[in-house]
Amino acid sequence: MPVLRKPYLLYLGDAVLKSDCKTAFGLRDWCGQDVIGEWSHPAAQVSLGLPRLSPAEAARQGAGSIVVGVAPTGGLLPEHWQDDLEAALAAGLDAVSGLHTRLTSLPRLVHAAARSGTRLVDVRNPPGAIPVGSGRKRTGLRVLTVGTDCALGKKYTALALTRALQSKGVAATFRATGQTGIMIAGSGIPMDALVADFLAGGGEALSPDNDPAHWDVIEGQGSLLHPAYAAVTLGLLHGSQPDAIVLCHAPERVTIEEYPDYPIPPLPQVIDEYLRAGRLTNRNVRCVGISINSSILDDDGWRRYRAQIECQLQLPICDPMRGGVDAIAKALLAG
């Protein structure tokens, strides 16, 4: 896994919508200590509320990389964004991107990086030499966030759980498996971009042998219930060999998003599916809590919903954005 050079200068292009800047906001919120400032075109209407620094100024203040924190409409990188990235490379920063358009496919940037001895890092590119999964049990402890569906809080839950463990003095490392997660952590493996034969091997490489009391908190991907992506989920589950899982869910999801023919079964059944599959590589895997993305509920609704599923599942129920995940961290450590 290549390690990204921090701190970051976050680049917003000429973003108009906050929703196009999820990566930048995620980095600001989850690795703020590694972010030195923001830069954008005068036409941009989004700001992160960080110091505004040109690439040259950021380089003078010690920045390591400029990170593309915005998704361009249509997926292509406009010429005037390339001007800014070229200036950053010339100033000695690496350029980092999770976009579908690879930085390394843009001749201007390739030349600029070669001239200044800097790197173009496309975090969607999987590392080259991942071995096939060995199934060998590794030392150290692991918890994996899993979901009833995609995009409902697996990354945030893993980040919040890492912080909760660290705040209790427990050695814990967030292990990233998607683009934004990799930028936050500074390294990781983009599971969905691996060649299929190396999925479990990628999950193993992601969380190597560690101290017996150390927790790897692994960002989950996809869902075992998803007709398109369950294979990615299973490969990560098998390779992670988690001692524990945390199930992530959003109450308003009754079917898989964009797959209305695929209902989400009751949570006890979902937990059972994950534990059955996880037992192949770790017979003692257990579910230690449920992380709910409750943004659709008001305070009363959240209290009622939580009480109801707490009673049903007899597990700690948390929302990382609404009271944190301390109860799940406690259950994890109670072992």
Added chain:
Amino acid sequence: MPVLRKPYLLYLGDAVLKSDCKTAFGLRDWCGQDVIGEWSHPAAQVSLGLPRLSPAEAARQGAGSIVVGVAPTGGLLPEHWQDDLEAALAAGLDAVSGLHTRLTSLPRLVHAAARSGTRLVDVRNPPGAIPVGSGRKRTGLRVLTVGTDCALGKKYTALALTRALQSKGVAATFRATGQTGIMIAGSGIPMDALVADFLAGGGEALSPDNDPAHWDVIEGQGSLLHPAYAAVTLGLLHGSQPDAIVLCHAPERVTIEEYPDYPIPPLPQVIDEYLRAGRLTNRNVRCVGISINSSILDDDGWRRYRAQIECQLQLPICDPMRGGVDAIAKALLAG
């Protein structure tokens, strides 16, 4: 899926061991009508018992492709093999290979193909534009061979079942998912080489909508019990949406090959795992029979073993190489 140009000239290099020529023997046995002859170096000690034709002679007799049917030691393609392939390309044949070393990575062959307007086809390369899985139910019928492990007869079982169905006048197509299978069928998708996000989509693309009474007989890959490859198996299972599965097993396997810590559970439990996972995309999936690779047993041992698991599972038990798979074909059609 690119379609391979048949008939084939099978190329054996300077093979000494039959076991290095599995691809060539598989093609001879399973698509003999598409094989025009064999060619090799004088030093070769293996023959397929087919007419010996130089590439130029084969081209004159109407061959479409020369197929590398032997695995070179060390994986690299020796210079004197490249001489033969270059001659074949010059004679107007396409060159087809399932080796790790890509034909398209060899400059001599690239130039020779360009000069003669022929193609280099690396069947390990997945087709470019596979969409993400849709989960949409397709028309037509599908049966998938699945296994307790890798390399115990999933391809042979699918080929035998296709023939058994066709011999009963049933419309049936073998759908290939591995290198040798793709050469036999002339097309297919190498599942283990797909990017992870497109596994289920690959399974869908492999067996498109068809006539309501038409059977696709799909070559399975890997095993749900395999700590390295279960993800490939699951993606293919979900994308295939099989109406039926046939479980393939070899009696001497008690653990996953090369993974001694991974025991193979009792067959009823294995069937249950596959049906549970398969129900995500086809609620009516059922197991119609067991295909046993019984090569380790003598006739008496095979009769006893078969009687025992037939009694246990109440399903037809066949060995495609020992009596054929007619009983499974009947169970499939009995619906």
